[in-house]
Amino acid sequence: MQRLNDRDFVTALVLFGIGIFFLSSTGDGVKDWIFPLLAIYLMLGMAVLLLGRFVLGVVQGRAPNIIEGFGKDRMVVVDLLVFGTMVLAYILLMNGIGFWLDSLLMLIAASIYLTKTRTRRSMILAVAVPLATCVLAYVVFLHVFYVPLPEATWFGSGS
Numbered sequence: 111m112q113r114l115n116d117r118d119f120v121t122a123l124v125l126f127g128i129g130i131f132f133l134s135s136t137g138d139g140v141k142d143w144i145f146p147l148l149a150i151y152l153m154l155g156m157a158v159l160l161l162g163r164f165v166l167g168v169v170q171g172r173a174p175n176i177i178e179g180f181g182k183d184r185m186v187v188v189d190l191l192v193f194g195t196m197v198l199a200y201i202l203l204m205n206g207i208g209f210w211l212d213s214l215l216m217l218i219a220a221s222i223y224l225t226k227t228r229t230r231r232s233m234i235l236a237v238a239v240p241l242a243t244c245v246l247a248y249v250v251f252l253h254v255f256y257v258p259l260p261e262a263t264w265f266g267s268g269s
Contacts, residue, residue: 116174118164125157145257192223208262214244 133150167174200216207215217240225232251257 115176116164116167118160118167118175122157122160122164125153125160129154129157193220196220196223204260206262206264208265209259210244210248211262213247214240217243 129150132146133154196216196219200212203212203215218237221236221240222228222233225236251259
């Protein structure tokens, strides 16, 4: 029974659950085209690989990599709560402030949070890299692939 707490097995089950949930809720709209489906198939593929790795480990008699819990490492819980809150805010603000501004703010907040040494140089990089990433993504998504993205509803037209 302890083998069912193996990290690969639990992660595979979670990925299968998320992938199947989102696969069942895809539709025929433009936004349900190749990018979301590709992400779902990639997630399901990773779940299959992890499950195969788990089964191979059982067959070979390898000791399981048991999930111990969060009791010893409280920073993991703090990081999960911070990023969970950031993702929730990202989702809730998407339609209000638009995809690009929301993504920029999320990337900057994550970069600053993940920066270990907060020097002037690292803070400039924590803002410059997400800004450059969003500009590049804007050009690629809107002018190369023509991907429709949520626009701001709080500021009138466009984001």
